[in-house]
Amino acid sequence: xxxxxxxxxxxxxxxxxxxxxxxxxxxxxxxxxxxxxxxxxxxxxxxxxxxxxxxxxxxxxxxxxxxxxxxxxxxxxxxxxxxxxxxxxxxxxxxxxxxxxxxxxxxxxxxxxxxxxxxxxxxxxxxxxxxxxxxxxxxxxxxxxxxxxxxxxxxxxxxxxxxxxxxxxxxxxxxxxxxxxxxxxxxxxxxxxxx
Numbered sequence: 385x386x387x388x389x390x391x392x393x394x395x396x397x398x399x400x401x402x403x404x405x406x407x408x409x410x411x412x413x414x415x416x417x418x419x420x421x422x423x424x425x426x427x428x429x430x431x432x433x434x435x436x437x438x439x440x441x442x443x444x445x446x447x448x449x450x451x452x453x454x455x456x457x458x459x460x461x462x463x464x465x466x467x468x469x470x471x472x473x474x475x476x477x478x479x480x481x482x483x484x485x486x487x488x489x490x491x492x493x494x495x496x497x498x499x500x501x502x503x504x505x506x507x508x509x510x511x512x513x514x515x516x517x518x519x520x521x522x523x524x525x526x527x528x529x530x531x532x533x534x535x536x537x538x539x540x541x542x543x544x545x546x547x548x549x550x551x552x553x554x555x556x557x558x559x560x561x562x563x564x565x566x567x568x569x570x571x572x573x574x575x576x577x578x579x
Contacts, residue, residue, distance in 0.1 A: 409491060409579075410434065410553040410563065416568070417545045424551060426542050434555055434565040436542075444544055444572035445477070445535035446542055450506075450528060457503045458483075459517065461526050462492050462579065471497065473528045475578035478536040485519040492579060499524050533578035537569060544570050552577035 413427035422434045453459070453476075460479045466472035474492060483500055490498035501517035501524065513528045528534075545551075550571040555563045569577035 405556045405558055408555050408557045408563070408566075410551070410555050411579075412551065414545060414547050414549050414551055416547060417542075422551075422553075422568070424553070432563060434553060434563045436565050440565045442540040442542055442544055442566045443537045443567070443569045444540040445533075445569060445575045446538050446574050448478070448534045448536050450534060451508070453503060453506060453515065453534070455503050455505065455550050458485075459501065459503060459515075460543060460579070461499045461515075461517065461524075462490055462496055462498050463499065463503070463526055464493060466527055471524060471526045473526050473532055475533045475535075476528065477534070477579060479576075480537075487519065487524070488524070499526070514563070532575070535575065535578060540570060540572070544572060546570075550576045552579045 410426060410432060412424040412432070414422060414433070415425050416423040420436055422436050424432045424434065426432050458481060460477045460480050460483070462474045463471035464474055471477060474496060481502055485500045485502070487497060487499045490496045499517060499519065501519035502516045503515055504523060505516040507514040511530055514525060515528060516523055516525050545568065552569045553565050554567040555565050557563055569579070571577065
């Protein structure tokens, strides 16, 4: 085999490995944690083990009131269809500016959607409120019922990962099903990651 063929074969092997990984979301309760792994009982009852590399980031949610939201804030809104074509928020969470804006299907509840966008306007009502958000290619009015979780992500540490705490983890699944945690948001002081 020529040197060029060897290099080409190695490159193809790397591409195959990279494409064999899939991004997944893990939600559930921590059952065990050690220096290199996190065990989680998922919300659907599965026992999962996630590799915990040094590069994994940890955060925790801090509750925010609706009246703290202001124009220009960058939010993620999980919504479900409401009456007359409206979108009704299930939860709102602040996002870092590095997260892409837009709308996509979401897996928090059946038929839920995620909208990452900038707050353009808000209306305070009785029983529910409304925000209008803008993202590339569109705007969306979202009804925000009283009592839904609204959170801001705060920097955490591995010490926050404790059995019994609830997590929302962005992970990668390898071709063999092995999971590696990339980002973990963990409950703290009774506030759960709502995503």
